[in-house]
Amino acid sequence: MGSLMNDSLSAMGASIGVIERYREYLPVSDRTPIISLLEGSTPLIPSPRLSSIVGRGCRVYLKYEGLNPTGSFKDRGMTVAVSKAVEAGANFIVCASTGNTSASAAAYAARSGIRCAVLLPAGKIAMGKLAQAFVYGAVVIGLESNFDQCLQLVRDLSTEPGIAVVNSINPYRLEGQKTAAFEIVDALGDAPHLHLLPVGNAGNTTAYWKGYVQYYGLKRATRLPRMLGFQAAGAAPIYYDRVIEHPETAASAIRIGNPASWQQAKRAFQESGGAIEIVSDEEIFAAQSWLASHEGVFVEPASASSIAGLMKCCSQTACTQCPLPSIPDNATIVCTLTGHGLKDVASVLNDRVKPVSARPDKAAIMSVLERAR
Numbered sequence: 001m002g003s004l005m006n007d008s009l010s011a012m013g014a015s016i017g018v019i020e021r022y023r024e025y026l027p028v029s030d031r032t033p034i035i036s037l038l039e040g041s042t043p044l045i046p047s048p049r050l051s052s053i054v055g056r057g058c059r060v061y062l063k064y065e066g067l068n069p070t071g072s073f074k075d076r077g078m079t080v081a082v083s084k085a086v087e088a089g090a091n092f093i094v095c096a097s098t099g100n101t102s103a104s105a106a107a108y109a110a111r112s113g114i115r116c117a118v119l120l121p122a123g124k125i126a127m128g129k130l131a132q133a134f135v136y137g138a139v140v141i142g143l144e145s146n147f148d149q150c151l152q153l154v155r156d157l158s159t160e161p162g163i164a165v166v167n168s169i170n171p172y173r174l175e176g177q178k179t180a181a182f183e184i185v186d187a188l189g190d191a192p193h194l195h196l197l198p199v200g201n202a203g204n205t206t207a208y209w210k211g212y213v214q215y216y217g218l219k220r221a222t223r224l225p226r227m228l229g230f231q232a233a234g235a236a237p238i239y240y241d242r243v244i245e246h247p248e249t250a251a252s253a254i255r256i257g258n259p260a261s262w263q264q265a266k267r268a269f270q271e272s273g274g275a276i277e278i279v280s281d282e283e284i285f286a287a288q289s290w291l292a293s294h295e296g297v298f299v300e301p302a303s304a305s306s307i308a309g310l311m312k313c314c315s316q317t318a319c320t321q322c323p324l325p326s327i328p329d330n331a332t333i334v335c336t337l338t339g340h341g342l343k344d345v346a347s348v349l350n351d352r353v354k355p356v357s358a359r360p361d362k363a364a365i366m367s368v369l370e371r372a373r
C-alpha cells in the first residue's frame with residue numbers, strides 16, 4: 001500500500017526521498033526521524049550511441065546519480081544512515097572520504113542539526129567536493145595519509161558515545177544505496193541483463209546486488225543482472241586480489257587500496273556471473289570526454305570508468321571472461337554514473353580546454369564557426 005501510494009505520487013511528479021519511496025524495504029519505523037533532501041528517483045537515460053556501439057539490438061541506459069542533491073549516489077545511503085544515527089541519539093557523525101561521502105554527510109548533518117566531521121587524505125580531494133564539506137558546515141580534517149588509513153581512524157572513533165560512523169561499514173548506508181537497483185527495475189519493468197559500475201570501496205556493488213536479489217526474491221524481477229565492476233588500473237585491489245598500499249589514479253573517488261566491502265562485492269561478481277576488470281586513467285578520461293560530447297552527460301572521472309569499461313568490452317582488448325558476449329540479443333544494459341562532472345572541473349581543465357579567441361564582430365565569429373563545421 002505504502003509503495004503503491006508512493007509510486008502514484010512519483011507518477012504525479014511529486015518529489016519524495018528514497019525512504020518514503022521504499023519504506024517497506026528499509027530498516028525504518030514510525031519512530032525514525034526521516035532526514036531527507038529528496039534524494040533518489042534519478043533519471044535512467046537511454047544512450048542511443050552506446051547502444052549502437054554494443055549492437056545486437058541491445059539497449060544501454062545511464063543511471064545518472066550525479067543528479068542527487070549533493071551530486072552523487074552517496075545521498076541514497078546517507079539519508080538512511082543519518083536518520084538512524086539521529087534516531088539512536090547521535091549528535092556527531094564522522095566519516096573518512098575520498099570526497100563525495102563527506103559532501104553528503106555534511107549536507108545531511110546540516111539538515112538534521114547535528115555536527116559532522118570528515119577525515120580526508122590531505123590534498124587528494126577534488127575541489128568541488130571539498131567546497132561542499134566546508135559550505136555545509138562540517139569540521140574538515142586533512143590527514144597526511146591515504147583513504148584507507150582515514151577509514152581505520154574512523155573505525156577507532158566509532159566506540160565513542162554520541163558518535164556515529166557513516167561510512168559504508170555502516171550497514172544502513174548499503175540499505176539506502178540498494179534503492180538504486182529498485183528504481184532501475186521499476187523503470188525497466190525487469191532487471192537489466194548486465195549492470196556496469198565503478199568500484200572503489202565496493203559498497204555500491206554490494207548494495208546494488210542486494211537490491212536486485214531482494215526484488216528478485218519478491219518476484220518484482222524475473223532475472224538477476226550480471227554485475228560487471230571496473231577499478232582504476234592503479235587502484236585495483238579486487239582485480240589483483242591483494243591490498244594496494246599506494247593506490248594511484250586521477251579518478252580520486254575510486255582511489256582505494258583496501259576496500260571495506262571487498263568480500264561482499266567479490267561474491268556479487270561471482271554469484272551474478274559477472275566480473276571485475278580494470279581501466280586505465282587514459283581510458284577513463286577518454287570515456288568522460290566522449291560521454292559529455294556525444295550524449296550530453298558530464299560525469300566525474302570515477303563515474304566514467306563504467307563507460308570506459310563498456311567500451312573496452314566492445315573492443316579487441318576485452319578480457320577473456322567478459323560477460324558481454326554471453327548476454328542475449330536485445331538485452332538491456334545499465335551503466336551507473338556515480339557522480340556529477342562539476343565536482344571535479346580541474347580534471348578536465350587542461351590545455352585542450354581553452355576558448356578560441358576572436359574579435360567581437362560577426363564576421364570573425366562566422367569564420368570560427370566555419371572552421372568548426
Ligand SMILES: *Cc1c(COP(=O)(O)O)cnc(C)c1O
Nearest residue numbers: 100200201202203204253338339
Ligand atoms: C564513492 C564513489 C565511487 C565508489 O563507490 P564504492 O561504493 O566505494 O565502490 C565511485 N564513484 C563516485 C563518484 C563515488 O563518489
